[in-house]
Amino acid sequence: MLPADGRLSPQARGVLLATGTALISGLAVYLNAFGVRQVPDAVVYTTAKNGVAALILVGLLFLFGRGREAVNLNGRRRLGLLAVALIGGSVPFVLFFSGLAMASAPSAAFIHKTLFIWVAVLAVPLLGERLGYLQIGAMGVLLAGVLLVGPPLGLAWGLGETMIAAATLFWSVEVVVAKRLLAGISSNTLAVARMGLGFVVLLGYLGLTGRLGGLFALSADGLFWVLVTGLLLAGYVSTWYAGLRLAPATTVTSVLVGGGVVTAVLTVIGGGAAPGAAVLVGYLLIALSVAVIMGLTLGLTLGAGRASARRRVPARG
Numbered sequence: 472m473l474p475a476d477g478r479l480s481p482q483a484r485g486v487l488l489a490t491g492t493a494l495i496s497g498l499a500v501y502l503n504a505f506g507v508r509q510v511p512d513a514v515v516y517t518t519a520k521n522g523v524a525a526l527i528l529v530g531l532l533f534l535f536g537r538g539r540e541a542v543n544l545n546g547r548r549r550l551g552l553l554a555v556a557l558i559g560g561s562v563p564f565v566l567f568f569s570g571l572a573m574a575s576a577p578s579a580a581f582i583h584k585t586l587f588i589w590v591a592v593l594a595v596p597l598l599g600e601r602l603g604y605l606q607i608g609a610m611g612v613l614l615a616g617v618l619l620v621g622p623p624l625g626l627a628w629g630l631g632e633t634m635i636a637a638a639t640l641f642w643s644v645e646v647v648v649a650k651r652l653l654a655g656i657s658s659n660t661l662a663v664a665r666m667g668l669g670f671v672v673l674l675g676y677l678g679l680t681g682r683l684g685g686l687f688a689l690s691a692d693g694l695f696w697v698l699v700t701g702l703l704l705a706g707y708v709s710t711w712y713a714g715l716r717l718a719p720a721t722t723v724t725s726v727l728v729g730g731g732v733v734t735a736v737l738t739v740i741g742g743g744a745a746p747g748a749a750v751l752v753g754y755l756l757i758a759l760s761v762a763v764i765m766g767l768t769l770g771l772t773l774g775a776g777r778a779s780a781r782r783r784v785p786a787r788g
Contacts, residue, residue: 485718486765489726492710493761497733499703501741506696513568515685516697518673521560523701524708525666531709532659540660551652552664559645560669563638565676570638573631580621582635584731587724588614589643594720597647602721606767610721613728613760619753620731620746649712650720658712666708722768729761 479487510516544552571579591610594600602610652661677683689697714723732754739745746754 481717482719483769485714485716486722486726486768488710488714489718489723490729490765492707492714492723493727493730494733495703495707495710496727496730498737499700499707500730500734501737502696502703503700506693506700509690509693509696510685512682512685513571514565514673514677514680515682516693517564517568518670518677519686519689519697520701520704521564521666521673522670523698524704525663525670527702527705528659528663528666528708531705532663535659540657544656548652548656551648552656552661553668555645555649555652555661555665556668556672558641558648560665561672561676563641563645564669564673566634566641567638570631570634573629574635578632579635581617582632583639584617584621584728585614586639586643587721587728589640590646590724591721593643593647594650598650598720600719600721603767606721606764609760609763609767610725612756613725613764616753616756616760617728617731619749619756620735646715646720646724650715653712653716658709658716662705662708662712665712666705718768722764725764726761728757732758 506520507513507516510519567583587610591600591602595602649661649665674683677685711723711727735746735754
């Protein structure tokens with residue numbers, strides 16, 4: 472349903488962009504499983520595809536005439552861009568993939584998928600976002616779906632889990648910082664800062680650990696997957712920040728969880744084993760709760776739009 476003037480509200484566009492991000496995320500996770508087989512060092516693989524994404528995003532920045540925006544930013548916003556690069560585009564990647572090598576797969580997957588909870592905890596006091604009872608209930612159902620899909624059975628907390636939890640918290644703080652920055656800069660500029668500056672930090676990390684040569688030792692198959700997933704990553708970051716600029720942080724991060732459903736469908740289509748009954752129920756709960764959260768956001772937006780339209784209609788005498 473559209474407002475009376477036939478135009479989508481900013482929040483509605485943000486929700487649609489977040490949906491696009493979830494679709495890209497689901498496809499990227501599925502394809503990354505093939506990519507990491509060709510580039511065994513996960514940090515080398517991440518650095519390479521982040522570099523590809525950064526180059527694409529820089530090209531888009533100049534294509535849309537935003538090339539000089541970063542130059543004209545004040546010192547505070549430049550520090551904000553650097554912060555996003557550190558807490559979003561570099562440090563958490565190192566923490567996550569290093570922790571993944573030590574933690575169990577179920578616990579790692581579960582910890583990472585709680586991102587939307589931590590964003591909600593931060594967004595209410597720091598961004599002034601409001602959560603109604605229905606939205607809180609839908610987020611509870613979303614968490615239940617996540618538990619059914621990837622239950623952290625035999626969860627034993629160690630250094631690996633701590634590193635993954637730290638990465639997840641870094642990414643949740645990034646969402647809050649990015650949301651504030653997006654009030655004054657374009658999503659394209661922020662995307663370039665996250666991936667470009669983050670790529671530089673990752674290069675430094677590879678150099679310090681003596682693994683920089685891995686970037687120049689990629690096989691033809693490895694380079695192919697780096698290019699494909701780098702392209703998807705550029706699309707992911709672009710739509711993610713564009714959606715975050717327009718819609719509430721709690722909504723866009725909740726919608727992103729739906730990407731797991733896309734990955735599951737692609738896995739089955741690709742010949743993978745069909746999920747069991749409990750996992751299938753989990754995916755259904757995730758899809759249902761994401762749809763409800765989207766509907767609540769769009770319903771509030773349309774309601775406000777109709778009220779505004781009524782105020783603009785002149786009284787007839």
